[in-house]
Amino acid sequence: MDLAALHAGVMLEHLSKAHLVGLHPVYILRGDKADFDSLLKACGHPEFASPNHQTKTISLSEALQRIAKVLPKFKFAQAELKHVVDARDGAVHAALRPDAGAGTVRLALTAVGQILDALDVDPAEFWGGYADTARVLVAERADSIGTAVRLRLAEAGRIFAMRFGHLSTAQLAEVAEAPGLAFPAFITNETHAEEQRCPACSHKGWLVGFYGAVYEAVTVLADGGDPPSQIRPSDAEAILEAERFVCPYCSLELEGQEELNAADLPSIVFVRKSDVFHRLGVAL
8 A cells, every 4th residue: 555655646746747748848847946958848949958968847746736726626735635745755755665555545546536527537538447446445535534524523513512502692692702703813814714604513614715816708899890708807706715614613623625525615605806805905
């Protein structure tokens, strides 16, 4: 299973880089450290590169960061994939035996599945004879996440009862006006959040993430001919792309799209730009 974790990490790296190269070869070069010879090769002029030059490409970690930018459906946070990155890097760069198990393999295969889904690639075609094995491992991960989230919800409910169970409805409403509950300190201009009913205690929690644009088709009037349409950011709406959920009442914390899904929480929330500006002073 240790070697399976290593190969799963390599597979995830190659798939990520293959998609980036498909957009443009320069997207797998190492940012400001890209040497000119590598740029020549990536831009289609290898004949001008130095003889015996070896192109240096980005790491698995950097490839995943770039994939998250170009594939909005890829919802894994970097912290979630750290075990996969560590297993791959430790074995390849330092000849370390990967200290990883089936959980790391399931995680890597789930991430691969999200990339395939975002690219509309048939998993059966990609996996070939290993399609059933991959399907079972991904399903086992989903089951284990669901079980872990259900246990966390039960514990959060117990914590809420211990903290506030003795209060009347009127007393609890008064407590809810406290700054730490009404508007937690972790919400800043850099970390955005929207209110969301807590699945454990049914009180006000927060989906935390980053605001993004909602695009809409706009018809542009022109002289003569059919009026062309353009895609522009909406003036009225935006979205919050949630990465985690936090409840200040019961201390429930969920991280990543899979845990949000297991708790029946949305990972995308539509908001009005005017509400965001009024609350945070952030112009979207």
